[in-house]
Amino acid sequence: MTKRLAALFAAALLASCGGGNPLSNPDSVQNPPGEGGQKLSFRYFQKCINVIYDTPLPVNQGGVISTNTCGSGGCHDTGTGTGGALRVVQSADEVDLSTTSTDAARTSDMYKNFYSSQGATVIGSPAESRLLAKPLLTVLHGGGQIFANVDDDNAKRIAFWISRPMPQGQDEFSEAGNSMLDSATGACLTQ
Numbered sequence: 001m002t003k004r005l006a007a008l009f010a011a012a013l014l015a016s017c018g019g020g021n022p023l024s025n026p027d028s029v030q031n032p033p034g035e036g037g038q039k040l041s042f043r044y045f046q047k048c049i050n051v052i053y054d055t056p057l058p059v060n061q062g063g064v065i066s067t068n069t070c071g072s073g074g075c076h077d078t079g080t081g082t083g084g085a086l087r088v089v090q091s092a093d094e095v096d097l098s099t100t101s102t103d104a105a106r107t108s109d110m111y112k113n114f115y116s117s118q119g120a121t122v123i124g125s126p127a128e129s130r131l132l133a134k135p136l137l138t139v140l141h142g143g144g145q146i147f148a149n150v151d152d153d154n155a156k157r158i159a160f161w162i163s164r165p166m167p168q169g170q171d172e173f174s175e176a177g178n179s180m181l182d183s184a185t186g187a188c189l190t191q
Helices: 001-015 041-053 109-118 130-137 153-163 175-180
Strands: 057-061 065-066
Touching: 041 109, 041 153, 041 175, 130 153
Parallel strands: none
Antiparallel strands: 057 065
């Protein structure tokens, strides 16, 4: 009898809260589709971003400084890494876009790195992108702080890449990506 009384009391309490939805949550959540559908530049990525993954960088782990690469086995290596969703194939070869079809480029290790990296971004918004926020340690990063601040050269490259998607209607291989490189030297621009 006590269990029955408790059940009746619980039902009455729920009814007084507005029925079966006491927190007034909407019945269904609508996630609108992405507005722009734009892609980031593969050209800039393979020349200016991917190299960051293979470069030994200082790591600040609670005040203890060591050196490691983002693509190392204990971090973001695609085979043995433990570092979340970002996966990197170490020492991925550059793809010559003048001689390689886009279909073939999309099967390359470089493209796998590009695809994984783009998945850690909010296109057009570097500050909201985990690819930048985690190494800056503005959000939790098990690998510690990699970039001391947004003025770090690598942080500038990542921010520049994320903030300049390819023009509407053009894919990641668009030649518009060449405008992100110095026309005389081919160096990576950051502003």
